[in-house]
Amino acid sequence: MPTTSATVAHSSSNGVRPTEAEAPIMxxxxxxxxxxxxxxxxxxxxxxxxxxxxAFSVFLFDETGRLLLQRRALGKYHSPGVWSNTCCGHPYPGEAPFxxxxxRTFEELGVSPSLLAEAGTVRYNHPDPASGLVEQEFNHLFxxxxxxxxxxxxxxxGETAFVTAAELAERxxxxxxxxxxxxxxxAARPAIRELTGPSGGW
Incomplete structure (x- = not known):
């Protein structure tokens, strides 16, 4: 069963981020x-x-239906330097995924999403061969x-790019x-197609 060290400070029940002095992120x-x-x-x-x-994953699109990708900074402890969706992360305990x-989208990219909508959930188990870390996640999609x-x-x-569906496949x-x-x-494609329309190619 999962255990939590008594020496680790928890986030408050309203999901407020712990201060630096309160130490590891839960x-x-x-x-x-x-x-x-x-x-x-x-x-x-x-x-x-x-x-x-x-966990959560965000997919944001511009007015032409292009997906905003990010390349994770080289200093990240998990999957540094690789491309991924617009934003992904973990709610603090007690924080709503939405x-x-x-x-987190604003913290990482300096943008506030418009018309952000839930797009279901997906559960997966993805080991990262480079780091040896494992993503065992129940992921809320937006x-x-x-x-x-x-x-x-x-x-x-490290970098951002707007891509069409065809450009994403090439990249x-x-x-x-x-x-x-x-x-x-x-997992998010049905909601993406509803957002971008049938001509978007997603």
């Missing part, structure tokens, strides 16, 4: 139905074999629009992407 552990069952420190939750925890998705240019935090994001074949990218993209 994630919300869940069962196979997405019901909260405890908490674990972020790195510990990703160490093999991984502990199932709550609120976490909007918050799609929306971006109406301003990104202003990324360089500690989080995905030529450059490294996060292990979870295609899983979350495929």
């Amino acid at each position: 994630l919300e552990l869940v069962d196979e139905d997405g019901v909260t069952i405890g908490t674990a420190e972020k790195l510990a939750a990703h160490q093999a074999p991984g502990q199932l925890h709550r 609120a976490a998705a909007a918050r 799609v929306g629009l971006v109406q301003t240019g990104p202003r990324p935090d360089p500690e989080e994001v 995905h074949a030529a450059a490294p992407f996060s292990a979870w990218f295609m899983t979350v993209l495929d």
Whole structure:
């Protein structure tokens, strides 16, 4: 069963981020139905074999139906330097996934999503061969629009790009992407098609 060290400070029940002095970031552990069952420190939750925890993934599109991608900063401890969807992360314990998705998108990219909508959930188990870490996640998916240019935090994001569906296929074949990218993209496709229309190619 998951355990949490008594020496680790927890986020408050309203999901407020802990201060630096309160130390490691805690994630919300869940069962196979997405019901909260405890908490674990972020790195510990990703160490093999991984502990199932709550996460979110965001897909934002511009007015022409292009998807905003980010390349993760080289300083990231997990999957550095690879391309991935607009934003992904973990709610703090007690924080609603929708609120976490909007918050983290602004923190990483300096943009506030428009028409952000839920796009279902997906559960997966993706080991990262490079780091040995494991993504055991119950992931809440969101799609929306971006109406301003990104202003990324360089500690989080190394590069951004807007791509069509065809351009994404070419980039995905030529450059490294996060292990979870295609899983979350495929799960979000119905909502993406509803947002971008049948001509978008998604």
